[in-house]
Structure formats: C-alpha cells, structure tokens
Amino acid sequence: MFVAAVQAKADDYGYLTFQTSNGAEQSLAVSNLKITISDGKLVATNGTTSQTFSLSDLSKMYFSSTATGIKGTTVTATDTSVDVYSTSGVRMGTYISLNVAKANLKPGVYVVKETNKTYKITVK
Amino acid sequence: MRKFLSVLISVFIVTSISAQTLNVVVGEVTYAIPAAEAGDMVYSNGSTLTILNKSFSLSDVDNMYVDDTQVTDNTVSVAYSGTSAKVTVAGNVAQYLTVTASGADVNIVQSASLAKEITYTLSGTSTDGSFYMDGELKATLVLNGLTLTNADGYAIDIQDGKRIAVVLSDGTTNTLTDGAGGSQKACFMVNGHTEFEGGGSLVLYGNTAHAFWGDEYVLLKKTTGTITVKSAVKDGFNINQYFEQKGGTINISGVGDDGIQVSADTEDDATCTGYALLTAGTQNITVTGTATKGLNTEGNVTVTSGTYAITTTGGGEYDSDEADTKTCTAISSDANITINGGTLTLTSTGLGGKGLKCDSVLTINDGTITVKTSGGIYKYTTSLTSSAKGIKAKGNLNINGGTISVTTTGEEAEGIESKSVLTIAGGTVEVSSTDDCINSSSHMYITGGKIYVTASGNDGLDSNGNMYIKGGTIVAYGTTSPECGIDANEEENYTVYFTGGTLIGVGGSNSHPTTNASTQGYVSYSGSVSNGTTLLLRNGSTDILAFTMGRSYTSSGGGMGPNGGGMGPGGGSTSFIITSPNISSGSSYTLYSGASVSGDNWHGLYTSPTVSSAGSSKSTLTAVNYSSGR
Numbered sequence: 001m002f003v004a005a006v007q008a009k010a011d012d013y014g015y016l017t018f019q020t021s022n023g024a025e026q027s028l029a030v031s032n033l034k035i036t037i038s039d040g041k042l043v044a045t046n047g048t049t050s051q052t053f054s055l056s057d058l059s060k061m062y063f064s065s066t067a068t069g070i071k072g073t074t075v076t077a078t079d080t081s082v083d084v085y086s087t088s089g090v091r092m093g094t095y096i097s098l099n100v101a102k103a104n105l106k107p108g109v110y111v112v113k114e115t116n117k118t119y120k121i122t123v124k
Numbered sequence: 125m126r127k128f129l130s131v132l133i134s135v136f137i138v139t140s141i142s143a144q145t146l147n148v149v150v151g152e153v154t155y156a157i158p159a160a161e162a163g164d165m166v167y168s169n170g171s172t173l174t175i176l177n178k179s180f181s182l183s184d185v186d187n188m189y190v191d192d193t194q195v196t197d198n199t200v201s202v203a204y205s206g207t208s209a210k211v212t213v214a215g216n217v218a219q220y221l222t223v224t225a226s227g228a229d230v231n232i233v234q235s236a237s238l239a240k241e242i243t244y245t246l247s248g249t250s251t252d253g254s255f256y257m258d259g260e261l262k263a264t265l266v267l268n269g270l271t272l273t274n275a276d277g278y279a280i281d282i283q284d285g286k287r288i289a290v291v292l293s294d295g296t297t298n299t300l301t302d303g304a305g306g307s308q309k310a311c312f313m314v315n316g317h318t319e320f321e322g323g324g325s326l327v328l329y330g331n332t333a334h335a336f337w338g339d340e341y342v343l344l345k346k347t348t349g350t351i352t353v354k355s356a357v358k359d360g361f362n363i364n365q366y367f368e369q370k371g372g373t374i375n376i377s378g379v380g381d382d383g384i385q386v387s388a389d390t391e392d393d394a395t396c397t398g399y400a401l402l403t404a405g406t407q408n409i410t411v412t413g414t415a416t417k418g419l420n421t422e423g424n425v426t427v428t429s430g431t432y433a434i435t436t437t438g439g440g441e442y443d444s445d446e447a448d449t450k451t452c453t454a455i456s457s458d459a460n461i462t463i464n465g466g467t468l469t470l471t472s473t474g475l476g477g478k479g480l481k482c483d484s485v486l487t488i489n490d491g492t493i494t495v496k497t498s499g500g501i502y503k504y505t506t507s508l509t510s511s512a513k514g515i516k517a518k519g520n521l522n523i524n525g526g527t528i529s530v531t532t533t534g535e536e537a538e539g540i541e542s543k544s545v546l547t548i549a550g551g552t553v554e555v556s557s558t559d560d561c562i563n564s565s566s567h568m569y570i571t572g573g574k575i576y577v578t579a580s581g582n583d584g585l586d587s588n589g590n591m592y593i594k595g596g597t598i599v600a601y602g603t604t605s606p607e608c609g610i611d612a613n614e615e616e617n618y619t620v621y622f623t624g625g626t627l628i629g630v631g632g633s634n635s636h637p638t639t640n641a642s643t644q645g646y647v648s649y650s651g652s653v654s655n656g657t658t659l660l661l662r663n664g665s666t667d668i669l670a671f672t673m674g675r676s677y678t679s680s681g682g683g684m685g686p687n688g689g690g691m692g693p694g695g696g697s698t699s700f701i702i703t704s705p706n707i708s709s710g711s712s713y714t715l716y717s718g719a720s721v722s723g724d725n726w727h728g729l730y731t732s733p734t735v736s737s738a739g740s741s742k743s744t745l746t747a748v749n750y751s752s753g754r
Contacts, residue, residue, distance in 0.1 A: 013144045013159035016190060030144050030159075035188035040170065055182060056170035063144065063159035 013063035015118065018044065020057045027067035027119055048116040066111060067118030083113040087120075145193045146215075148175065149186045152208060152225035156195045157215035178218040198240045202230050202255060204248035204272060217242055228253025229274075234284070236260050246270045246280075258283040262316075266291040267298040267326060274301070278308040285340070287317045292324030292349050301329040310337035310362065317365075320372065321345040330356030335379070340389070341365040341396065344405060348372025353379060360409070364389040365396035366423065369430065373406040379416075383409035383434065386421040397459070398422030402466065407432040409454075414438045417456045418470075425457045425482070426464065427491065433469040440476040440502030440510055449510040451476030451502050454495075461517070463488045463526065470495045476502030476510035479530070486517035486542075488551065490525045500535035511559065512537035520544045521564070523573065525551040532557040539577065542566070546587075548573050548596065554727075560586040561600070567618075570625060571595045576727040578675060579603055583611040584631060591620045591635065593644075593703065598627040599727045601675055605632025610701065614638075622646055622703045622749070626731050628671050634701040637750035645747035646703035647713055652677075653698060658728075660719035660738050661702060661745075667735050668706045668713065670721040672728035704731070709749035717742040 015027040033046045042053045084092040084101050087109055093101075098112065098121070105123045112121050144159040157165075157175050165175045173180045197216045200223075202209055209228045213221055220238035224231045228250035234242065238261050245266040246255055254274040257263065263284055272279045279300035282288050292298060302311035311330040317340045320326075328335035328351070335356040336342075342363045344351075348371050353360035355378035361367070367386045376383040384407075388398030400421045407430070409418040418434030419425065432455075440451035454470035455461065461482040468491065470479035479495030480486065495514040502510045514530030514537075515521070521542035528551060530539040539555035539562055540546070546564035552574045555561040561577030561584050562568070568587035571594040577584040584600030585591065591612040600609040609629025612620045620637045622644040636648065653659065655676040661668040677698045707713065718739030723730050 016146070030190040033190040037182050037185055037187070054170070055167065058167040058170070060164045060166045062164050063146070063162055 012065050015064050015067050016044070016061055017064055017067070018042075018051070018053055018061045019059050020053065021059050022057075025120075026051055027064070028117065030063070046116075067113075067120065080114055085111045085113070087111060143192060143194055144190055145195050146175075146188060146190050147193070148173075148180060148188050150180060150184050151186065152230075153211040153213060153223045155180075155213045155215060155218045156193060157218075158195045159190075161215055176215050176219055178215075196243075199243050199245065200232065201245045201247070204228050204246070204250035204253050204270065206250060207252050209248070209250065209253060216240075229256075230254065231256045233257070234259025234261060234263070246272070251275075254279055254281070256281045256283070260284070260286065262286040262288065264289040264291060266293060266322075267296065267324065268293040269296040270298040270300070272300050275303045277306050278302050278311060278313055280312045281308070282314045282316065285316045287319060288314050289319045289321060290314075290326075292320065292322035292326050292351075294323040294349075296324040297327065298324060299327040299329075302331050304331040306332040308332055310334035311356075313337045313339075314342075315339045317341050317343070319343045319345060320348045320351065322347060323349040325350045325352065327352045327354055328356070328360075329354050330358070330360075330379075333357055334359045334362040335376075336361045338363045338365075342367050344369045344372040344374070346371035346404065348405070350375065353377070353383075356380065359383070359385045361385070363387070364398070365393070366398060367400045367421070369400075369402045369405045369407070371405045374409070376407075376409040376411070376418075379411055380413050381411075382416050382420040383407075383411050383418040384420065385417070386419075386423065388422045397424070399424040399426070399459070400457075402427045402430050402432065404428075405430045407434065409434045410437070411435075411452070412437045414452075414474075415441045415443075415450045416452055418454045419456070420453075421457045422459070423457070424460045424462065425455060426462045427466045427468065428464045430466045432466060435471040435473075436477055437473045438477075439474040439499070440504070442504045442508065449476065449502055449504050449508050451478065451499075451510045451512075453478040453481045455480050457482040457484075460484045460519075461486045463491045463493060465489075465491045467492045468494070472497045472512065473499055474502075475499045475534075476512055478513045478516055480515045481513070482517050482519070484517070484519040485522070486515065486519070487522040488524065488526045488528060490551075492527045493529070495528075495530045497532045497537055498534055500537065511535075513539070513541050514555065514557070515540045516543075517541070518543045521546045523548045523551050523553060525573075527551065528553045528555075530555045530557070530561075532559075534558060536581075538563055538582075539579075545569070545589075547571070548575060553577075556580075558582070560584075562586070564588060567592065568612075569594065570598060572625075573597075574726050575599070577601065579607070581607070583608045584629065585610045587611065587618070588613045588616075590618045592623070593621065593625045593627055594623050595625040596627075597726050597729060597731065598625060598629075599671075599674070599729050600627065600629045600631075602629070602631030602633075604677060604698075607631055608633045608635060609699070611635050624705060626669065626704045626729070627702070628669075628729055629699075629701040630673075630677075631699055632677075634699050636701055638752060640750050642750045644703055644705065645707040645709035645711065645749050646701060647707060647715075647745040647747050649700040649702075649715055649743055649745060650697045651700075651742065653700075653717065657717055658719040658721055658739070659700075659742070660716040660721065660733070660735060661707075662714045662716065662738065663706075663711055666706075667733055669702070669704055670719055670725075670730040670733035670735065671702075672721075672725070672730075674728045707747045709747050711747050713745045713747060714741055715743045715745055716740060
C-alpha cells in the first residue's frame with residue numbers, strides 16, 4: 001500500500017519546464033498544455049498562459065511535480081498577488097505583488113504561485 | 125475490509141489521473157511519452173528534439189500536447205478511419221521503431237536492437253489501407269475490430285520472421301480484403317510463426333492469391349475464435365513448416381485451390397515436415413476447383429479430436445509433374461495419415477473424388493469417419509484414369525478402432541483401398557460402394573472389429589494377395605458372378621485363411637481356403653435366397669448363427685463350382701461362405717431357411733441368435749477347413 005501511494009505521488013507531474021541555453025527555466029502547468037512549432041519558435045500554451053521560446057535557444061524540457069523553474073529574465077513580475085512557499089512546501093504567505101514578497105522574505109529560494117503559473121525565485 | 129478497499133481504490137484513482145503523457149505528433153503518428161519516463165527531453169541546434177533516445181526533427185513535428193492518456197509500455201496502436209490512420213507509439217519503444225503512415229498505409233520497422241516484444245493493436249475501418257511490419261523480434265498483433273481493405277496490395281504483411289501472436293479480440297469481427305491482380309502472396313501474410321488466439325472472428329478475402337500465407341508454422345490455440353475465408357484465388361491457408369489446430373473454427377469456401385495447404389520447410393528445422401496436427405476445434409471447408417483438396421499436406425496428418433466437415437466438388441486433371449492424373453480429395457497427405465479421434469465428415473462429388481488419401485501409411489485408431497463420394501471415374505486417357513475412393517492409402521492401411529462409414533456411388537468407385545497391406549483389427553467399418561468395398565493390393569488381414577461391406581458392382585472384400593480372417597464379425601456382399609463376397613487373388617495362387625472370426629460372404633462367388641494352414645471350419649452354400657429371408661445354421665440342435673439376407677440378387681450366374689464356392693455359368697444362384705469359431709471341420713450342419721430369430725446382430729448376422737422358429741431345412745452341409753480345389 002505504501003509503495004503504491006509513493007508511486008502515485010511520484011507519477012504526479014503537473015508541470016512541464018523549459019530550459020533555455022542560459023539556464024533560465026519556465027514551468028507551465030500541463031493541464032491542457034499544447035505545443036506548436038513554427039517559424040523557428042516553440043509556443044506552449046495551456047489555455048490561460050502562453051510562452052514562446054526560440055527553438056535555437058531551447059536546451060531541454062522536463063516534467064516535474066512542482067514548478068521548478070528559476071525565473072528567467074524574460075519573465076516580468078506583475079502586480080498580481082502571489083502565494084509563496086518554501087521549497088519544502090511550507091506556505092510563507094500571500095503578498096499583494098511579487099516585489100512585495102521579495103522585500104519581505106528572507107534570502108533563499110521560494111516557490112511562487114500565481115493564478116496561472118508557478119515558478120521559483122531566489123531572494124538575495 | 126471496506127476501508128481497505130476504499131483506500132486501495134483511492135490510491136488507484138490517484139495513480140490513474142496523475143499519469144501525464146506528452147504526445148508528440150508527427151504526421152499520422154503520435155509518440156506517447158509518459159511523463160514519468162520522459163526525463164530530460166533535449167533540444168539540439170534548434171532542429172531536433174530527443175526523447176527517450178528517439179530523435180525527432182522539429183520540422184516534422186506537427187504539435188505536442190499533454191493529456192492524461194494512460195500509456196502501456198511496449199505497445200503500438202493503429203486506428204484506421206476512412207483513408208487515414210492514427211498510429212500511437214508508446215514512448216519506451218519509440219527509439220526502436222521507424223514508423224511511416226501515408227494515408228491509411230502504415231509501415232513499421234523494428235530495429236535489431238529492440239529487446240522487448242511489442243503489441244500492435246489494429247482497429248477501425250479503412251477502404252484503402254494496409255499494415256506492414258518488419259523486425260527481428262517476436263511480436264503480438266491484436267485485431268480489435270478491424271475492417272481493412274487495400275485495393276492495391278496486401279491488407280496485412282508481417283515480414284518479421286519470428287513468432288507472431290495474432291490475437292482476435294473477444295467479441296470483435298475483423299475483416300481483411302486485399303486487391304485483385306497484385307503481386308502479394310495473400311491478403312494476410314506472416315513471414316514468421318503465426319499463433320492465433322482470442323475469441324473474436326477473422327474474415328479473409330484473398331483477391332490475388334491466397335487468403336492467408338504463412339512462411340512458417342501456423343498454430344490455432346485453444347482460445348481461438350473463428351477464422352473464415354470467404355474467397356481466395358488460390359488457397360484459403362497456404363502454410364509452410366507445419367500446421368497445428370488446438371481449437372477454434374476454420375470456415376473456408378470460395379477458394380480456387382486448396383482449403384488448407386501445408387508444405388514442408390526443413391532447411392532450418394528437420395521437424396518442419398509440412399504436417400498437420402489437429403487436436404481440437406472445427407473445420408468447415410468446401411473447395412470447388414479441379415483437383416483441389418480440402419486439407420492438403422506434404423507431411424503427416426494426425427487427428428486426435430475435433431470436428432471436420434470437408435467437401436470437394438471439382439473434377440480431375442492431368443498432372444504433368446507426376447505424369448499421372450490428380451483429382452479432388454477432402455484430406456490428402458503426401459506422407460501418413462493417423463486418425464486417433466474426432467469426427468470427420470468428408471464428401472467428394474467430382475470425378476475421381478476421394479475422401480481420405482495418403483501416399484504412405486494410413487492408420488485409424490478411433491474417431492467417427494463418414495465419407496461419401498458420388499463421382500465416377502476420371503479419365504484423362506484410356507490408360508490414365510482415377511476412380512473415386514472413400515479412403516485410400518498407397519502404403520499400408522490399418523484400422524484399429526473408430527466408427528467408419530464409407531459410401532461411394534459413382535462408376536468404378538471403391539470404398540477403402542490400400543495399395544499395400546490392409547489390416548482391420550478393431551472398430552466398426554461399413555462400406556457401400558459400386559466397385560470393391562475394401563481392396564488391398566497386397567495381403568488383407570482382419571483380426572477384429574465389425575465389418576459390413578456391400579458392393580453393387582464388384583467384390584465385398586478383395587485382396588490381391590492372401591486374405592487372412594483371424595477375428596472380427598464380417599458381413600460381405602459382393603455383386604453377382606463373377607464378383608465375390610470375399611475374393612483372394614486365387615489367379616496368382618493366393619488364398620484365404622480362416623483362423624478365427626465370424627464371416628458370411630455373399631456374392632456371385634467366394635474365394636475359399638486352399639491350404640491346411642487355414643484351421644477354422646467353414647461351410648459353403650449356393651442357392652437362391654431372397655432379401656429379408658433368414659437363414660439358420662445348426663449343428664444338431666445347436667444354433668451356430670443366423671443371417672437375415674440384406675439385399676437381393678438377380679444373378680444370371682448359376683451352377684455351383686466344385687467346392688460350393690464358385691459360380692458356373694448359366695444359373696441363378698448366390699454363393700454363401702460361412703465361417704465361425706463354432707464351425708468345426710468335418711462336422712455336419714443343417715441350413716434352414718425362413719427362420720425367425722432375435723437378438724443382437726450385425727447387419728443381419730446373429731452370432732448368438734434367439735430362435736423362435738427354425739424355418740425349413742434347406743441343405744445339409746459338411747464343414748471343411750480347406751479344400752485343395754479352386
């Protein structure tokens with residue numbers, strides 16, 4: 001039974017993370033995720049979030065159970081409220097914006113969940 | 125327990141709903157990559173994506189999407205729809221497969237490095253599609269409600285030379301049709317070993333050559349459903365190596381050549397002699413072409429159980445390879461035939477048609493065999509002819525058991541024939557024929573069994589060597605003079621030996637023992653006995669046997685020969701020869717006519733009659749065990 005439960009958890013890959021050649025990563029929830037390729041670009045969309053990558057800039061993609069991507073330079077913070085968790089899953093709180101969260105968090109790596117995407121940030 | 129089940133179910137649900145799959149769509153082919161197995165999916169130079177060692181040219185990828193589809197490792201599914209097909213390849217085997225699909229023509233080649241057997245599941249309908257697979261590893265082909273028609277070639281071609289399991293999914297009907305005028309060997313071709321299983325149905329239409337062609341052995345497992353050949357230009361099944369049927373039903377009709385042909389292929393395996401082993405199942409085969417066979421094997425035919433109804437209707441032709449005639453046969457073997465059980469109903473209506481025929485030894489140990497032929501003699505020239513026969517062996521023919529009924533009605537049609545030695549040791553044998561009922565080119569031995577033969581135009585029992593009657597219960601009717609109830613080859617100094625058994629031979633004449641090596645007594649009688657009249661043979665007040673005449677004789681032959689067994693010219697009598705362990709040489713017996721008897725009898729022969737009326741004394745006969753005269 002325990003083995004089965006562990007297996008079930010291990011099989012839960014809710015995110016597909018893209019990594020570009022500079023090491024930046026971006027995770028998208030896999031629910032309804034569709035990927036198209038044209039004109040040298042890869043477009044990934046899950047109906048609410050869409051990300052475009054240059055094919056020549058992509059290095060790999062992989063499934064994960066959490067949004068493990070380190071926020072890349074192409075991602076712009078927004079003023080929408082965010083939920084922040086530690087990497088061990090402890091909820092740190094809800095902040096009115098990402099900038100507010102960064103200002104109030106201790107240095108470290110955190111998982112940020114917005115309405116339609118999840119990603120990691122490093123607070124220095 | 126309820127809580128345990130609840131937890132178990134919830135775990136299962138979690139597992140099921142969390143199995144994300146990345147689907148990489150390349151034309152009509154979708155590679156289904158389970159998230160749990162995907163690992164790093166690497167992009168290179170903006171031109172390729174490699175997943176599980178399968179490299180995709182990004183210019184070929186139409187799209188990718190993630191869903192919750194469950195992917196079973198080592199599987200490929202092909203869903204046909206009209207003029208297209210959707211092929212789904214499990215991610216774990218993608219790297220080993222080269223898959224192309226053009227319209228509904230699907231072509232898959234397995235690489236030599238593939239180490240896990242793949243199951244290919246085909247479903248859907250296409251009016252212009254096909255499936256091709258090649259490789260070096262065994263595979264499973266599941267037909268799951270497939271209707272596949274290919275106007276310009278084969279429907280399914282498996283060039284993989286290994287074991288191919290063909291599973292007919294339970295409850296499904298699968299129909300394959302190939303194109304006419306093509307170069308393919310069959311509608312459904314398998315280069316390897318074919319093993320059918322699964323309770324569904326398969327229907328085949330072979331419009332160029334065979335309906336099914338197997339380069340190696342074909343096995344129908346116990347679970348096999350029904351395979352129906354509706355039509356074929358050539359054979360229904362053309363098989364090499366050997367054929368085994370352990371279950372299932374084969375229906376074959378509408379074919380131009382044989383129903384099932386099995387050829388030897390001993391190059392790699394000396395045991396692949398082209399044999400057919402039928403241990404269970406059903407065959408319903410009808411062939412109509414000239415000189416065709418229902419089941420035709422280069423090797424042995426062995427039947428141990430099952431039900432086989434085979435009909436041929438075609439005529440004969442000249443075989444230039446053999447410089448001889450060839451005719452239709454329900455079951456034909458170039459080697460031996462052995463029947464250990466089963467029910468065989470064999471019918472042949474054409475000129476020269478035969479029921480059961482082999483080039484070597486034919487042995488019947490058990491089973492129920494019913495053979496009917498109605499064709500007359502096939503004549504290519506006056507010297508190249510072939511007469512119809514119920515059962516024929518070029519080698520020895522042995523009957524040790526079983527229930528055998530043979531009826532031949534055509535001109536010069538014989539019942540059972542051995543071109544060598546014929547032995548009957550058991551079983552029940554009933555033959556009605558126009559020519560000889562049972563004929564042997566060499567000696568004939570009867571050591572047991574119950575035999576009834578009635579020939580309308582020749583001998584009942586005809587041995588071209590000696591005839592040894594050692595046991596059994598025998599009623600043998602031949603026709604009128606000069607034909608015999610029992611006929612040994614006296615012209616070449618062969619004779620009859622009575623050392624056991626109970627026999628009554630009736631005909632225009634009968635052979636009789638001419639050597640004191642024949643130790644059992646017999647009596648002979650010649651006279652008119654009408655059909656239905658019961659004869660009673662008594663030794664004093666002891667009833668030896670009784671016999672109710674089973675047919676009429678309107679002979680123009682007449683007077684008795686010197687030993688009471690041969691007809692002279694010009695009379696109107698019938699010859700009887702009677703032997704029994706209860707008849708002693710030198711003893712006197714009285715033959716009564718018009719007796720009333722009851723009890724068990726074999727075609728009118730009562731070996732232990734209950735006599736209510738002896739009738740009138742007809743003749744007093746002295747038994748001998750041989751007579752030197754002929």
